[in-house]
Amino acid sequence: MRATATAQPNIALIKYWGKRDTALNLPAVGSISITLSDLFTSMTVDFDDALEQDVLHVNNERNDTLLPRLSHALDIAAGDARPRARIHSECNFPIAAGLASSASSFAAVVVAASAAMGIERSVGELANLAGRASGSAARSLYGGFVELENSGDAVVVSELLPADAWPLDVVVAVTATGPKPVGSTEAMEISRKTSPFYERWVSDQPDDLASARDAIASRDFSALASIAEHNCLKMHSVMWSSRPPIVYWNDATLACLQTIRQLQSDGVDVFFTIDAGPQVKAVCDKAHTDRVEAALRATDGVRNILRSGLGEGARLS
Ligand code: PMV
Numbered sequence: 001m002r003a004t005a006t007a008q009p010n011i012a013l014i015k016y017w018g019k020r021d022t023a024l025n026l027p028a029v030g031s032i033s034i035t036l037s038d039l040f041t042s043m044t045v046d047f048d049d050a051l052e053q054d055v056l057h058v059n060n061e062r063n064d065t066l067l068p069r070l071s072h073a074l075d076i077a078a079g080d081a082r083p084r085a086r087i088h089s090e091c092n093f094p095i096a097a098g099l100a101s102s103a104s105s106f107a108a109v110v111v112a113a114s115a116a117m118g119i120e121r122s123v124g125e126l127a128n129l130a131g132r133a134s135g136s137a138a139r140s141l142y143g144g145f146v147e148l149e150n151s152g153d154a155v156v157v158s159e160l161l162p163a164d165a166w167p168l169d170v171v172v173a174v175t176a177t178g179p180k181p182v183g184s185t186e187a188m189e190i191s192r193k194t195s196p197f198y199e200r201w202v203s204d205q206p207d208d209l210a211s212a213r214d215a216i217a218s219r220d221f222s223a224l225a226s227i228a229e230h231n232c233l234k235m236h237s238v239m240w241s242s243r244p245p246i247v248y249w250n251d252a253t254l255a256c257l258q259t260i261r262q263l264q265s266d267g268v269d270v271f272f273t274i275d276a277g278p279q280v281k282a283v284c285d286k287a288h289t290d291r292v293e294a295a296l297r298a299t300d301g302v303r304n305i306l307r308s309g310l311g312e313g314a315r316l317s
Contacts, residue, residue: 001047001083003115007107007314009093010035010139010146011170011281013228013273014212015235018192018202019185020150025132028192029205030149032212033139034283036170037163037311041104044088045074045112051084058089066095066105073106073133077113085113093306094177106130106137107314115316123313127157130314143312145216147209163310166219169289173280173296174304175252184276187239187246194243201238208234221285225264225271228283232273248277252301256280259299263292 010033018028054074056067070087087109095101110130114121121129123141131138131148138155139146144163149156182190191198208231215223239246253274260272260282269285270292284292289307297305 001116001118002044003112004042004044004317005108005111005115005314006040006042006317007104007111007140008036008038008040008308008311009101009104010136011273011283012136012139012275013224013283014205014208014231015275016135016148017235017238018188018198019135021153022189024153025135026153026155027131027135027148027150028202030147030209031136031139032145032147032160032209032216033136034145034168034170034310035140035143035163035313036308038308039093039104039306040091041101041108042090042317043105043108043112044086045109045116046086046088047078047083047113047116048086049083051086054084054087056087056089058095059091060088063089069102069133070105070109073109073130074113076132077110077129078117078119082117085116094174095179102134103136103140104314106133107140109133110137111141111314111316124157126314128154131155131157141313144310146313147213159313160213160216163312166216166310167286168310169284169286169292170308170310171282171284171289171292171296172306172308173252173256173282173299173302174306175250175256175278175280175301177303180248180277182246187242187276190244190246191238191242195238195241197234197238197241201234204234221269225269225283228273229271236274249274250278250301252299252303253278253280255299255301256282256296259295260292263288263295268292
């Protein structure tokens with residue numbers, strides 16, 4: 001009863017922030033993301049009746065910190081009465097630092113657990129199960145440009161455009177490698193309950209989604225850049241205006257935004273987005289990736305650079 005699956009993280013261009021149902025982990029807003037190709041998480045799930053509890057190894061080291069959420073994901077995928085499991089995770093990028101490691105981990109673990117239990121599920125069913133573990137994980141079941149819509153007590157996830165139809169690159173400027181100060185689940189609830197901007201954030205989201213959908217359909221880079229940056233800064237404004245405030249940025253985060261503004265005024269097709277962490281993700285036309293990478297590498301406080309194209313959804317290995 002063993003299977004291995006691989007998934008890549010996704011980066012939201014139109015963000016999900018806030019839940020409308022915490023028990024089912026349903027997002028308050030729809031979102032649009034791109035699935036990456038070069039950062040990956042591989043998960044092996046080995047159910048064994050002889051085990052008394054789940055055991056997790058991440059990159060060959062035992063990890064009890066991430067275990068409770070992965071055990072919960074196994075319960076979601078295989079039921080509470082499931083056998084306990086040995087889980088082996090391999091990840092080629094920093095975990096829990098705002099690089100969407102939860103999205104690729106939960107997408108991969110749900111696919112692997114279903115296969116290990118011999119349960120056949122559609123990609124839509126797998127996306128809903130992954131989404132119950134981590135809202136953004138639902139999107140990593142699909143490749144390229146992906147939209148997540150709310151529909152009753154489920155989510156509908158669909159591919160807007162395959163990865164090769166508009167092959168953009170993403171350059172990630174890593175500005176800190178430790179775990180984030182507040183996890184996104186807790187932070188979203190703080191925002192929902194306290195930010196004076198939260199309701200407006202939720203009610204304006206359909207307009208942002210429509211603008212992004214149009215920009216993606218017509219491959220209009222500057223229109224996508226404009227709506228993605230606006231939506232990102234709006235989400236962070238909700239975070240900053242929460243009580244207590246949720247500020248994931250550091251000095252280097254802001255320095256990277258200045259670098260990207262300078263590149264834009266030099267005519268480079270690039271835009272930024274930032275999630276629940278201090279890393280800056282620069283989305284760019286492939287013709288400009290080397291230049292974007294060099295400029296971010298030279299920015300004060302940038303510790304590391306990761307590069308990726310767009311890729312496919314989670315799958316069995
Ligand atoms: O899926 P979660 O609970 O890790 O939340 C993700 C939230 C953001 O990354 C900030 C935005 C998004 O849509 O991915």
